[in-house]
Amino acid sequence: MAEAVLRVARRQLSQRGGSGAPILLRQMFEPVSCTFTYLLGDRESREAVLIDPVLETAPRDAQLIKELGLRLLYAVNTHCHADHITGSGLLRSLLPGCQSVISRLSGAQADLHIEDGDSIRFGRFVSHLNIPSVLVCSHAANKDIPEGWVWWLTPVIPALWEAKAGGSRGQEFETSLTNMALETRASPGHTPGCVTFVLNDHSMAFTGDALLIRGCGRTDFQQGCAKTLYHSVHEKIFTLPGDCLIYPAHDYHGFTVSTVEEERTLNPRLTLSCEEFVKIMGNLNLPKPQQIDFAVPANMRCGVQTPTA
């Protein structure tokens, strides 16, 4: 009960920016490879993150970001894609200040490499605080904050946990807080470097090709492993709240979104035993993606990058 109340409180905090405005989310589609690209933005600070951009639609995404008055901090990839060239390399040229991101385990080039447990933060805002209104921490309770300093944000407000402030009573100070974060959960199996990004309030997860709607990523190339994928989905995705929205990297049947509960109970592959799952995945006999021979080598170099001006 207490956990459920806390979860709702966390959700209300992290899905709202400094002004209380809800998070901005856009799902965009690239029809040749049936890829979804997701734009997440903080309406207050205008900071944004793009998940799984595609080379051909990167100019469209850049245009939308500009029109919406957003500042793209990161163009992130859930994995080294086999069916299209990532747009992250082009976006860092189109939108100066944007950094490309991929997992270290992918072995691919990028400005930033992430690992399981890392957070991608956005939605920074500046706040003015008056120290007398806050708590003085005890040195024992917060070992990394010197004695006498203040710890005004307690762990019950985890959306703002990055903020730490120090000073003496009576002093007013300015501090910058981060509203939103995407938590990285390693979810290997489709490829060894696959990750799932979970919004810090656990209301939505961007599963890449680990979990598709009523399906999952294939495991017959790029060092895929069905047993590993089964454990990733069960341990890293199905453990999220049942109402957590699932946003995959692809859909081939016209679906756009699902939930953890739906996939946990209705996914025809992942409701099987691990043994049965491995057998089915070994017999999919899918044709290889049309672009695989040039997309994978290009994606190992962050896609196509044009020199920055």
Ligand SMILES: N[C@@H](CCC(=O)N[C@@H](CCS)C(=O)NCC(=O)O)C(=O)O
């Ligand atoms: N026809 C498409 C490729 C389709 C495909 O293989 N999709 C992959 C995900 C992208 S790497 C997959 O895992 N599919 C699972 C499934 O069950 O379909 C093309 O030529 O691009």
Ligand SMILES: [Fe+2]
């Ligand atoms: Fe893939």
